[in-house]
Amino acid sequence: MRVVIEVTYLISSVFFIFGIKYLGSPKTARKGNLYAAIGMFLAIVITLFDQHVLTFEWIIAGVIIGSTIGTILAIKVPMTGMPQMVGMLNGFGGGASTLVALAEYYKLNPNYPIDKGLIFNLPINQGIAIILSLLIGGVTFTGSMIAFGKLQGLVTGKVVKYPLQHPINLILLLAVLGTGAYIVINPGSIMLVLIITLVSLVLGVLLVLPIGGADMPVAISLLNSYSGIAGATTGFVLGNNELIIAGALVGASGIILTLIMCRAMNRSLMNVLLGGWASAGSAGPATGTTSPKGDVKSIDSEELAMLLDAVSSVIIVPGYGMAVAQAQHAVRDLMNVLEKKGANVRFAIHPVAGRMPGHMNVLLAEAQVPYDKLFAMEDINDDFSNTDLVIVIGANDVVNPAARHDQSSPIYGMPILNVDYAKTVIINKRSLNVGYAGIDNELFFYPNALMYFGDAKEAISKLTNEIKNL
Amino acid sequence: MENLTFLMHIYVFVLAIFVGFELITKVPPTLHTPLMSGSNAISGITIVGALLSAGMKEFTISTILGMIAVIFAMINVVGGFLVTDRMLKMFKKKK
Numbered sequence: 001m002r003v004v005i006e007v008t009y010l011i012s013s014v015f016f017i018f019g020i021k022y023l024g025s026p027k028t029a030r031k032g033n034l035y036a037a038i039g040m041f042l043a044i045v046i047t048l049f050d051q052h053v054l055t056f057e058w059i060i061a062g063v064i065i066g067s068t069i070g071t072i073l074a075i076k077v078p079m080t081g082m083p084q085m086v087g088m089l090n091g092f093g094g095g096a097s098t099l100v101a102l103a104e105y106y107k108l109n110p111n112y113p114i115d116k117g118l119i120f121n122l123p124i125n126q127g128i129a130i131i132l133s134l135l136i137g138g139v140t141f142t143g144s145m146i147a148f149g150k151l152q153g154l155v156t157g158k159v160v161k162y163p164l165q166h167p168i169n170l171i172l173l174l175a176v177l178g179t180g181a182y183i184v185i186n187p188g189s190i191m192l193v194l195i196i197t198l199v200s201l202v203l204g205v206l207l208v209l210p211i212g213g214a215d216m217p218v219a220i221s222l223l224n225s226y227s228g229i230a231g232a233t234t235g236f237v238l239g240n241n242e243l244i245i246a247g248a249l250v251g252a253s254g255i256i257l258t259l260i261m262c263r264a265m266n267r268s269l270m271n272v273l274l275g276g277w278a279s280a281g282s283a284g285p286a287t288g289t290t291s292p293k294g295d296v297k298s299i300d301s302e303e304l305a306m307l308l309d310a311v312s313s314v315i316i317v318p319g320y321g322m323a324v325a326q327a328q329h330a331v332r333d334l335m336n337v338l339e340k341k342g343a344n345v346r347f348a349i350h351p352v353a354g355r356m357p358g359h360m361n362v363l364l365a366e367a368q369v370p371y372d373k374l375f376a377m378e379d380i381n382d383d384f385s386n387t388d389l390v391i392v393i394g395a396n397d398v399v400n401p402a403a404r405h406d407q408s409s410p411i412y413g414m415p416i417l418n419v420d421y422a423k424t425v426i427i428n429k430r431s432l433n434v435g436y437a438g439i440d441n442e443l444f445f446y447p448n449a450l451m452y453f454g455d456a457k458e459a460i461s462k463l464t465n466e467i468k469n470l
Numbered sequence: 471m472e473n474l475t476f477l478m479h480i481y482v483f484v485l486a487i488f489v490g491f492e493l494i495t496k497v498p499p500t501l502h503t504p505l506m507s508g509s510n511a512i513s514g515i516t517i518v519g520a521l522l523s524a525g526m527k528e529f530t531i532s533t534i535l536g537m538i539a540v541i542f543a544m545i546n547v548v549g550g551f552l553v554t555d556r557m558l559k560m561f562k563k564k565k
Contacts, residue, residue, distance in 0.1 A: 019508070029501055030558045040547055066544020069541070069545045069549070070546070071552060086553075090510050093543065224513075232483060243515050245482060251487065252494060256490075357506060358501065370563050372564055
């Protein structure tokens with residue numbers, strides 16, 4: 001039976017690998033997700049045949065409760081709520097790793113709490129793996145829940161600063177590692193293990209709390225990676241290769257996304273890992289930078305409709321503002337109207353637009369915008385110069401030309417969409433307020449820029465109607 | 471022997487990381503969200519450890535911890551795969 005179980009774990013791992021491979025192309029992605037689910041199903045079923053699994057009532061109860069909650073969450077969440085959903089699910093994965101590590105530690109002395117005697121038989125490898133599972137799983141759990149809270153609006157999305165932020169985090173981390181080392185050498189204390197768990201949970205809160213809303217794509221990707229690594233460390237605790245493989249795959253995937261997000265904001269991973277994520281946001285609030293003064297020209301829906309009537313190429317640049325206003329369907333309608341008039345309409349997506357990697361793509365997919373109309377920054381940036389008109393909807397910092405030339409700007413060096421190279425740029429925003437980075441956008445003062453004020457959903461719908469009525 | 475087994479696990483871990491990097495560097499930005507939620511569901515594989523604790527012969531603290539872990543991991547797994555499928559259903563090419 002042992003062999004059958006191990007072989008099934010191997011097959012299941014192969015399903016995971018193919019699943020992730022197929023998730024890499026829009027044509028096969030659904031199949032990939034199904035393959036991964038089959039892999040998971042195999043792993044769960046075969047584990048029930050393990051010689052250590054002898055009672056089933058707790059398992060059945062847990063599976064029913066967990067599946068029900070998971071199903072309800074998955075069905076009920078609106079597409080605009082996807083970032084927080086991903087954050088929350090991530091947290092549950094990390095929490096499970098922590099709980100499994102704790103359970104394994106307790107197993108070393110099954111008579112606890114009656115017998116308070118020491119556990120002598122804890123191999124060093126397993127001890128280290130248990131401590132790391134507690135640490136990474138704990139940080140993932142509370143970190144993800146804070147991320148969820150921020151995205152859901154339950155916790156402030158602003159940059160939270162507290163005194164001695166870095167020293168405190170470092171001390172807590174060292175405390176966990178130090179106590180962990182002691183336990184590995186002198187196993188036995190339940191109390192110390194619980195303290196490690198608690199401190200790890202606190203650390204997760206402290207690490208994610210300072211992060212501002214627009215930095216969430218990095219935070220979510222990194223937590224995603226952590227949940228994978230936590231799974232792998234659990235694999236080391238149990239000596240199970242499948243957990244190690246699956247955890248490593250997810251850990252690698254999360255790290256890659258994190259690096260892509262960092263590159264898109266011109267920050268180093270180190271800057272992110274040290275929790276300096278918010279520094280760019282707080283470094284230079286409007287006063288410190290040279291704000292270009294001049295005239296801002298605005299346009300109303302009627303004039304804009306006439307302008308759009310004559311264009312042949314349009315690029316739409318969506319940002320978080322589109323998600324907040326839930327304007328994706330209105331944007332789709334605008335696209336349809338413009339296409340009917342013979343214009344070539346495309347979308348340019350900045351990697352960090354929105355609150356998680358690929359956020360804009362999911363929203364536009366929901367509105368049935370075909371995915372081959374969405375272009376990544378590097379694929380479309382050279383096309384702005386021969387485009388008639390660009391419509392920026394609820395994006396700000398990612399189209400600020402200061403990133404290209406103003407060395408004093410906090411966003412200097414960040415790759416941006418070159419919307420200012422187009423003949424005309426329409427910027428739909430509710431006001432002239434600054435974006436996340438807290439700086440004025442000089443684009444608004446450019447001669448080829450026109451502000452189209454209003455809530456994205458209302459303003460775009462109104463525009464679409466005006467065009468129809470022409 | 472104990473250390474050798476451990477070394478084999480390290481082997482597997484390192485090789486799997488390389489596989490992961492190879493597979494994922496090619497994913498287009500359009501699929502970043504489904505990739506994240508799908509891989510997220512895969513990280514719920516800790517369910518294996520949870521089952522081993524929740525299903526022990528004798529009832530101990532580990533059983534309770536295991537059962538809570540089963541709940542957490544199942545939310546992660548079921549929620550993750552379902553929500554990923556819901557998203558991917560919407561991704562369509564131009565007709």
